[in-house]
Amino acid sequence: MSDHDHGAGHDHESGGHSGHSHGVSADADRRWLGIALTLIIVYMAAEVVVGIMASSLALLSDAAHMLTDAASIVLALIAMRLAARPARGGFTYGLKRAEILSAQANGLTLLLLGAWLAYEAVRRLIDPPQVEGGLMLGTALVGIVVNVVAAWCISRANRTSLNVEGAYQHILNDLFAFIGTAVAALIIVLTGFTRADPIATLVVVVLMIKAGTGLLRDSGRIFLEAAPTDVDPDALGDQLVGQPTVVEVHDLHVWQITSGQSALSAHVLVEAGGDCHAVRRDMEELLRRDYGISHTTLQVDHAQDDVLQVGRPGHTEVETTHCEDPHGPIHREEPHPH
Numbered sequence: 001m002s003d004h005d006h007g008a009g010h011d012h013e014s015g016g017h018s019g020h021s022h023g024v025s026a027d028a029d030r031r032w033l034g035i036a037l038t039l040i041i042v043y044m045a046a047e048v049v050v051g052i053m054a055s056s057l058a059l060l061s062d063a064a065h066m067l068t069d070a071a072s073i074v075l076a077l078i079a080m081r082l083a084a085r086p087a088r089g090g091f092t093y094g095l096k097r098a099e100i101l102s103a104q105a106n107g108l109t110l111l112l113l114g115a116w117l118a119y120e121a122v123r124r125l126i127d128p129p130q131v132e133g134g135l136m137l138g139t140a141l142v143g144i145v146v147n148v149v150a151a152w153c154i155s156r157a158n159r160t161s162l163n164v165e166g167a168y169q170h171i172l173n174d175l176f177a178f179i180g181t182a183v184a185a186l187i188i189v190l191t192g193f194t195r196a197d198p199i200a201t202l203v204v205v206v207l208m209i210k211a212g213t214g215l216l217r218d219s220g221r222i223f224l225e226a227a228p229t230d231v232d233p234d235a236l237g238d239q240l241v242g243q244p245t246v247v248e249v250h251d252l253h254v255w256q257i258t259s260g261q262s263a264l265s266a267h268v269l270v271e272a273g274g275d276c277h278a279v280r281r282d283m284e285e286l287l288r289r290d291y292g293i294s295h296t297t298l299q300v301d302h303a304q305d306d307v308l309q310v311g312r313p314g315h316t317e318v319e320t321t322h323c324e325d326p327h328g329p330i331h332r333e334e335p336h337p338h
Contacts, residue, residue, distance in 0.1 A: 106166030107215030245274030
């Protein structure tokens with residue numbers, strides 16, 4: 001059975017998920033992001049010129065989106081540098097959450113850019129300008145190729161990082177934008193229906209809003225120290241309290257330091273004759289194996305047989321005795337493997 005104290009974490013009394021891992025080194029991630037950044041900057045400059053010549057909002061919006069793509073990659077590269085710095089001073093986790101700040105910035109720019117493009121698209125639906133469909137089509141087709149290559153480059157980096165995922169979502173949405181622009185340009189060339197240009201922009205705006213809200217939601221969960229989405233704290237607590245000789249698990253907290261790096265702390269009570277050090281080692285192995293959590297702080301104590309009545313009626317507190325370990329303390333935090 002389980003008893004929950006929502007003010008101090010989850011409590012469990014007695015009666016498989018895998019963490020993310022990726023073999024790509026940070027240097028390789030930076031190299032792939034750098035290649036994508038170069039492609040985007042070169043093509044963006046050319047697209048601005050062509051968009052002005054063709055009077056195409058879809059092309060100009062694509063160029064504006066590519067500017068945010070470039071900014072998102074630069075931000076991602078800076079965040080990766082900061083996150084790699086060792087912990088020092090008051091920053092006991094280092095600057096690992098710089099990557100989450102980058103992800104939030106990417107999500108926010110997607111939403112802001114989407115709002116501006118939606119406004120411009122509606123304005124052009126009401127009063128459509130003349131658009132050079134042929135020039136627009138050729139530029140969009142080249143843009144598709146550039147964005148496919150850029151998206152492939154970023155996909156080679158570690159996308160379990162919200163930081164990299166934010167840059168990837170920017171590129172992916174830009175790819176969809178170019179596809180929409182190419183379709184709109186073909187319609188304009190064949191039928192002269194110039195409103196296809198802002199309609200294509202509105203379709204892309206929907207995709208941008210979806211990607212932006214997703215990034216803000218996921219990064220917000222990390223800042224609010226919510227449990228990882230692939231970990232159910234109740235099920236995890238029940239699994240811990242089901243270990244041999246364990247009487248109770250309370251003050252259970254599980255959160256993410258940054259994307260792909262989870263941490264856990266808990267107070268564990270074992271039977272009076274139980275081996276609390278073996279219990280701690282077994283729990284640490286379970287957390288590593290089933291949940292990918294290697295950064296743990298487990299306080300393991302012996303529970304005494306007598307139960308003291310304290311506080312409000314019906315509320316009990318189990319008296320404990322501390323375990324003594326001649327080889328070291330029972331509290332242990334293991335650094336996340338890099």
